[in-house]
Amino acid sequence: MFTTPRGFDALWREYNSAGTPAGRETAWTLLKSEGWPADYDSTLQRLRARRYPSFVPTGELHEERVDQEGLHYPYTVLVPKTYDPKRSYPLRMILHGSTRHSAWRDGVDHWRNKDPFRSATMITVFPAAWEDAMWWTQRQVDNLSAILDLLRARYHIDSNRCSLMGLSDGGTGTFYQALRAPSPWACFLPLIGHPWVLRNEREGVSGDIFAANLKGRALMVVNGRDDPLYPAKALKPYLDLFERAGATIDLKVEPGGHSVRWWPQESQTFREFRAAHSRDPLPDSLVWETDDPQHNGRCSWVIIESIGNEAAPDPDPLNTVLFPDLNPPRRAQAFPRHGPSGRLSARRQGNTITVTTRNVRRFKLLLGAGEFDFTRPIEVVVDGKSTQRRLKPSVQSLMKWSIRDGDPELLIAAEIEYKVPH
Numbered sequence: 001m002f003t004t005p006r007g008f009d010a011l012w013r014e015y016n017s018a019g020t021p022a023g024r025e026t027a028w029t030l031l032k033s034e035g036w037p038a039d040y041d042s043t044l045q046r047l048r049a050r051r052y053p054s055f056v057p058t059g060e061l062h063e064e065r066v067d068q069e070g071l072h073y074p075y076t077v078l079v080p081k082t083y084d085p086k087r088s089y090p091l092r093m094i095l096h097g098s099t100r101h102s103a104w105r106d107g108v109d110h111w112r113n114k115d116p117f118r119s120a121t122m123i124t125v126f127p128a129a130w131e132d133a134m135w136w137t138q139r140q141v142d143n144l145s146a147i148l149d150l151l152r153a154r155y156h157i158d159s160n161r162c163s164l165m166g167l168s169d170g171g172t173g174t175f176y177q178a179l180r181a182p183s184p185w186a187c188f189l190p191l192i193g194h195p196w197v198l199r200n201e202r203e204g205v206s207g208d209i210f211a212a213n214l215k216g217r218a219l220m221v222v223n224g225r226d227d228p229l230y231p232a233k234a235l236k237p238y239l240d241l242f243e244r245a246g247a248t249i250d251l252k253v254e255p256g257g258h259s260v261r262w263w264p265q266e267s268q269t270f271r272e273f274r275a276a277h278s279r280d281p282l283p284d285s286l287v288w289e290t291d292d293p294q295h296n297g298r299c300s301w302v303i304i305e306s307i308g309n310e311a312a313p314d315p316d317p318l319n320t321v322l323f324p325d326l327n328p329p330r331r332a333q334a335f336p337r338h339g340p341s342g343r344l345s346a347r348r349q350g351n352t353i354t355v356t357t358r359n360v361r362r363f364k365l366l367l368g369a370g371e372f373d374f375t376r377p378i379e380v381v382v383d384g385k386s387t388q389r390r391l392k393p394s395v396q397s398l399m400k401w402s403i404r405d406g407d408p409e410l411l412i413a414a415e416i417e418y419k420v421p422h
Contacts, residue, residue, distance in 0.1 A: 015028060043399065044398060051085075058079040061078075067239055076125070086156070092123075095171075096165065142314075144184075159407050171191045174193065179209050215286060221249060222262075224390075228258060235251070245287075281410040289344070353381070362418065397415050400412075
């Protein structure tokens with residue numbers, strides 16, 4: 001048995017370097033079998049005090065992950081050659097355009113000139129999309145999250161300074177990820193894309209789109225004034241909607257058409273935008289709406305587990321935009337609806353969580369480590385009805401969610417499940 005701290009050190013290094021939920025599950029099982037005390041405080045201390053390996057590959061790396069269906073997802077990573085595991089690095093992930101093609105062939109990708117993206121202070125990732133795995137599909141939600149998980153296990157990445165950027169189809173994909181899977185990202189930079197594409201049912205978009213999910217999100221949007229595909233003025237109805245939902249929008253209109261020739265002179269602006277926005281992994285308030293609790297029920301510390309069959313309000317002020325170019329101009333749905341959805345807003349103040357729901361039948365609240373005083377009751381007010389519960393931090397909850405997330409900044413001490421009366 002490993003009964004010495006040095007022995008446990010080796011097992012915890014194996015846990016932290018796993019890079020997948022299955023690998024972490026195996027490592028945790030081995031830790032327990034070898035005598036790890038598995039109490040909450042010592043386990044939390046280990047998760048917070050992780051160390052990163054010194055001898056890891058740097059420079060331009062060509063990687064690939066394979067999903068459970070056997071689909072291969074190539075990606076390229078630029079790691080500073082001066083990488084130092086003792087310091088943390090922000091990460092930017094950049095989504096390419098032109099996704100209507102077959103899968104990447106060996107040695108071929110859409111970023112042949114990577115020199116402008118090499119940095120001594122940042123890790124850059126270029127994932128791949130193609131006609132069977134577009135940026136606006138559940139496959140890519142899972143893929144981007146899995147790539148981030150793999151890289152966090154190998155490199156000392158600042159989980160609260162991971163940004164998502166894309167151009168053209170990648171810009172549209174950045175809008176999609178912000179609307180459907182925002183939790184891992186500090187901010188979003190969609191360039192020469194358009195959320196209007198996400199309402200086109202022929203594009204194969206996974207799931208319905210909900211502007212409400214952008215509350216508290218920061219986006220820098222850049223489009224060309226004379227872009228024949230997505231002129232900057234055409235985005236205004238959607239950007240106005242996103243601001244009504246609670247997003248912070250920084251719109252820049254560049255002269256010219258559907259190109260990014262202006263990128264070099266804007267690169268400093270992009271750096272400043274990223275530097276100004278770090279992620280709060282456990283924000284005090286958030287809104288989440290979903291049509292698919294099984295695949296898309298969670299946002300940070302809130303999980304919608306089941307919804308009812310009630311129709312959404314019509315018109316829904318958070319899904320209605322004015323299209324001034326129609327003849328005559330008229331208001332219409334920003335994004336189509338294919339069935340019921342559930343919306344939940346939650347706010348934490350001290351030990352009190354206030355929740356408002358629409359068409360949510362069951363949900364779960366994840367209580368962050370260090371966010372609550374567990375010597376006092378936790379009050380949950382749901383649609384005006386208050387209940388109080390006494391909870392203790394649990395190593396079972398801590399490791400359940402650490403294994404699933406692999407996010408060192410998102411640690412969960414306890415959880416509350418709630419069934420909404422109806």
